[in-house]
Amino acid sequence: YQRGIDNKAAALGLTIENKLAAGTTSLDAINRILTDSEARPTLSIQNSSYLNLAILNYNNADDLLSQATSVVAAYKSNNNFLDSSYTSTQAALSKVSDALSYAYNALTNSIASSTFTQTKLDAYKTSIDSQISIISSSISALQTAKQALEDAKLQYETSVLAAEQNITQTRASYDSAVRTARNSVATARINRDQQLASAQARVDS
Secondary structure, rough: HHHHHHHHHHHEEEEHHHHHHHHHHHHHHHHHOOOOOOOOHHHOOHHHHHHHHHHHHHHHHHHHHHHHHHHHHHHOOOOOHHHHHHHHHHHHHHHHHHHHHHHHHHHHOEEEEEEEHHHHHHHHHHHHHHHHHHHHHHHHHHHHHHHHHHOOOOHHHHHHHHHHHHHHHHHHHHHHHHHHHHHHHHHHHHHHHHHHHHHHHHHHO
């Protein structure tokens, strides 16, 4: 059981590292749009709030990814950081997901221009839509890996509890057998003493 736990923990650690990298790729995709000087004049021009929210969530996601990267680096030298690596990575990817959603809305509210062609706008939409799917899958994969580890731990705890209960039952059966044996010995002694007393009485008479 312990080996199963260790294997699931290692799998979760690897998943965390892989999905953290996916988050960085998604932010790169957003950054290409936000720093595109040709797109900027008409980017989210129909509703500028989406652009503002995209920038805000991009910056927050970038900070959370940096924090998660530091925690994961600590995990590589100390397995005790596995849970915090999972938590920080999930938080970072959740914020990346928000940034992607706002970036897509910003693109939806953009207008093509002589410098920001419809082809380029559509390409950006396709890119962000793809990243949304990837991050959604990454978050699910993390949750699945975490649940697998928790299930392995529960299985171990259940087996330990069953073993302890079996030991307790065996001990109770042993104690009962000892008491029965002692009672039998005591009864046999009483019967023997009674028989001896009876025989002695007949001799005396």
